[in-house]
Amino acid sequence: MKRINSLFDALVAKRIVATVSALLVIVIGSTAGIWQLGRAQTKIALAANLLARQQMPILSANAGPWTLEEAAERRMIARGHYIPEAAIWLDNRPRPIPAGGAGNTAQAGFYLMMPFRLEGRDEVLWINRGWVPRNNEQRESLPPIETPVGIVNIEGLVFASPGKVYALGSEDVVVDPNKPRIAQNFDLEREAALHHWKQDPFILRLEESGISDGLLREWAPLTTGVDRHYAYAFQWFALAFAGFLFWLISGLRQYWRQSSVNKDLG
The missing domain is CATH 1.20.120 (Four Helix Bundle (Hemerythrin (Met), subunit A))
Known part of the structure; x- marks a missing residue:
């Protein structure tokens, strides 16, 4: 003791x-x-839930309307045409690197958000068409990309938003909704009020690959960083x-x- x-x-x-x-x-x-x-x-749990919802039957945006709860993280197809004059270039977005892929995640660029008028419906669906690098020497210049003309079929995953980044101050109060513009973040309700149109309460992130339109769509999995x-x-x-x-x-x-x-x- x-x-x-x-x-x-x-x-x-x-x-x-x-x-x-x-x-x-x-x-x-x-x-x-x-x-x-x-x-x-x-x-890991989010990725497992996303995988399970992706394996559910594919939804058709043209067969809607769908709520966010019904469509979130599920595959969806849509038929209609793009409205490129109302595009929004979301700034300061890191380059998406897929699992096992190579690249520089520190490279900043844009997500291209573009409205998509659904065929047969008086309704707009916002599309995250992909990522493109920014011109660091001429920061106000928009990258050259190609946009399909006429009616097209697209497919992707449904999300509530393209994600947010920290922004100093607020977005411009006065904007021209009929001209492409650079923004820090994306607000569905604000866009509906600016354009006075009916739109779906979610965005569609394109999953198409191999299309030569100048945009990168090799999205990083949710388990990135585990x-x-x-x-x-x-x-x-x-x-x-x-x-x-x-x-x-x-x-x-x-x-x-x-x-x-x-x-x-x-």
Whole structure:
């Protein structure tokens, strides 16, 4: 019992500051590691849900109307024609890199959002046609792309929005809805009010590949970054373990030194 008390004194009682510091490192490292594991599991669950919804029967936008809850993350086909004069170029979008693909995710560019008038319906469906790099020397110039003329059939996945980026300030209050424009983010309700037309409550992200229109559509899977979360979790847990080891080893060394002194005095 005396040895246990001496060990407790050497590890804890005489090292309050070191003990509290070690506890903080352990708690912070463990909490951050658990959070990173949770982020990874969330992405895996989202990807599994997306895959399951993609395997459901393909919807037809022309057979709508569909609600967002009915159509979200499902495959959809549409027939109609593009309205290129009302296109919106969403700025500061990183290049999508597919699983196992090569490329520079730091390369910024545009998502091209373009309205699509559905055949046989007085309704518009907004299409994310893909990604294209930006001209860094002439930042206001729009990249050259090709837009099909006339009635076409398209296919893609339904999403609530193309995603948001941080924007300084607000978007321009006064815009010409009949001219292509550059914007930071996309708001379905705002576009409906600007154009005074009826539109679907979601967007369609094209999944077509091999089309030479100047746009990239090799979308990154939702599980992108899972390995990075696992790596971050390992680093945080390693930090917590290292903090514990440092506290334990330094305390034991102090205990052994004190024991040796006591033996010499005895």
